[in-house]
Amino acid sequence: MKFLYPAFLFALLTVAIPILIHLFSFRRYKTVWFSNVNYLKNIRKESQKKSQLRQLLMLLARVLAIVSLVFVFSQPYLPSDNQQSRQPEQVVAVYIDNSFSMNALSSQGQLLEVARNKAVEIAGVYPSTTRFQLITNDLDPRHRHLFNKDQFIRQVSEVKGSARSIPLSQVYNRTAGNLSEQGERIGKTLYLLSDFQQQTVDLGEFRADSSLFTYLLPLRPEKVSNLYIDSCWMETPAHKLGQEEVLNVRIVNRSDEGYQKLPLKFFLNDSLKALANFDIGPQKEEVVQLKYLNFSAGNQSGYAEISDYPFTHDNTWFLSYTVQPFLKALALYSGTAPRENQGLPYLRALFAGDDYVQFDEMALENLPVSKLAAYHAIFLLNSNSFSTGLINELVKTAQNGSSVIFFPEFDGDPENYNQLLSRMGANPVSGIDPAKLPISGIEWKHPVFAEAFSSRDDDISLPEVDGHFTFARHIQVTETPLLWFRSGHKALSTQPVGDGNFVVFSFPLSAKTESFARNVLFVPTIYSLVLNSLPQQKSSWMIGRESWATLPKSPEISSTDPLTVTHAETGRQFMPEVLFSEGNMLRVNLSEYFDQAGHYRVEAGEKVLPPISMNYDRAESDLRYWDTNALQTEIEKHNLKKVSLISAGDRSFSALFDEIRNGKKLWKWFLVSALLFLLAEALIARLLK
DSSP: OEESOGGGGGGGGGGHHHHHHHHSOOOOOOOOOOSOGGGGGGSOOOOHHHHHHHHHHHHHHHHHHHHHHHHHHHOEEEOOSOGGGGSSSEEEEEEEOOSGGGGSEETTEEHHHHHHHHHHHHHHHSOTTOEEEEEOTTOOGGGGSOBOHHHHHHHHHTOOOOSOOOOHHHHHHHHHHHHGGGOSSSEEEEEEEEOOBTTTOOGGGOOOOTTEEEEEEEOOOOSOOEEEEEEEEESSSSOBTTOEEEEEEEEEEESSOOEEEEEEEEEETTEEEEEEEEEEOTTOEEEEEEEEEOOSOEEEEEEEEOOOSSOOTTSEEEEEEEEBSOEEEEEEEOTTSOGGGSOHHHHHHHHTTOSSEEEEEEEGGGOOGGGGGGOSEEEEESOSOOOHHHHHHHHHHHHTTOEEEEEOOTTSOHHHHHHHHHHTTOOOEEEEEEEEEEEEEEOTTSHHHHTTOSSOOTTOOOOEEEEEEEEOOSSOOOOEEEEEETTSOEEEEEEEETTEEEEEESSOSSGGGHHHHTSTTHHHHHHHHHHTTSOOOOOOEETTTOOEEEEEOOTTOOTTSOEEEEETTTOOEEOOOEEEOSTTEEEEEOSSSOOSSEEEEEEETTEEEEEEEEEOOGGGGOOOBOOHHHHHHHHHHTTOTTEEEOOOTTOOHHHHHHHHHHOEEOHHHHHHHHHHHHHHHHHHHHHOO
8 A cells, every 4th residue: 555645644643642631631520528428329330440441442433533534635545556557658459349249238328339438438538649449349450550549439439239259368369469569668458348248258368468458347237138049950951852841940048037839930932931839948948840841942041030129139040051953863884894784774764754863874984074073973883993083083072962872793893992992981892792691671760761761661571682792890980881681791881971972782783683673672772862962051151150151063153253142131242252172162251241140142143052141149149247256256267467357337437547547546445434433432432431
């Protein structure tokens, strides 16, 4: 503790006056003659010890009152650690949290408006030579510059709500890095104006800077509650015509009140597609399912919606996907192999006259590999070997979302087959079992059979296969057996490869294994493999969380076609950065222009691509805050010596700044204590008689 006017401390010598008065009593005694000693019975007796105690207490109260009054005039204060605030050159950075949570109301108004006013107050207490920097959640490049006071106030007045939510450490570390370029002789101060949501406060990630003094100014809303859609996802990430879609909607209740029979609506292409009512308890989460059918092909845009107030940015979740109008399947065969080994007649008979599956066939010798990307399913029929170039293209095609279905040939080259299997991440061929064995098991839960059969039928007649390949089992792969023999060997398996699948039969599709081709199992198995060859689609993206969106690229589109994006609701149009990857994929940069939730139409020239659906970050929907005690604990826990917490309350910032600059003044407390000691003296004199 220090004093602004230490000379007044000499007045402490005045405490000798009450002490002297106590030691030397000037009371004179007067003799009173009594004619009758009975009068003494009415005198209240007082012991000598009680009298001395009262005198000592009164003396102590007088001394302390005098000391307190002397301290009042000496102006005591607790000095501030921020000596840089006295530097003639100052750089002051102010972070205004302009996320959606700052739309909450406090006793002083909307939190964002309170933060803007507080930032203007901060600028007002500094001299005109001070330079300022503004930081918001948008991390606007123009805010990297230093402003004078008038420019700073003008920039603050333009701050609006933002969809972005960033951790507090990103603000601190970015500011510390920028201000470090200003040199060591310049005072540097950072003010953080925020509601300090639990999701964004990460003081442990601060890279402490000893030259930067940081002050946390919490802005507290009134008691708020929020009911919001946290996320949505499709049960099946691939979509085909006539398919029953199951949409899962996770709803979160951040309030102390439960709700019953609230409506959840799902609109698809501007028409109400599904409706459900849900119940949710206080501080609970619920996943609600909505079911509907895909009756039309092409690009589908929809949104799930609930009703809640006052936070409305998280009441809607936008999503989109593409229903393929048809599928393309290709059978690759060896033109030099005997015709009975081709297996083509079985596939021709299966897909003949099918309007949904367009079936093509081609000899390996005549194959232009650039055409593979146009097919959803590719059958490799009983070829003895594959070139290294073809294997590379098949791997790329599978990684980009297609299914490669492999039928081996007994006379094939095992080493060449293993090269293909290795590149696909599958188990290698270990030998051939010539025995004729029946298929004994089906993986009914897999989509290949779950969608092909309405119910499980254990009495179904399964075929016998005359000989099959065996595969090594000691290698760990992510394959799923779909059919298997009594011996335990797999007859059919599938495994993911990138965004696609690699399907392996353990026997050829030929006259020798005709029992499988003529069995009731053949049609649903092969047809379902083609239907499930649709690539998985991502239905939505998060603003500020994801930087790129990957879309399938039509083969007719080239890198020279200008790609334009249009916000469906506002009509705002722009041209984002686009990267063309191998295969049929393109990547769209989401960092710069995708700042509003909703559907974005994507066009390349006159070609229409699948839309991009953007949603606001749900981190701002969880309205749980750090209180002052928890913030102070975090500061001490991470030993942030240059970080201080200021409870602003309703005080003006000029009073707060006086404490920051000169320390905390204590004279008011000593004035109150002086009055209390004088009151105590009066009570002692009155009550202790």
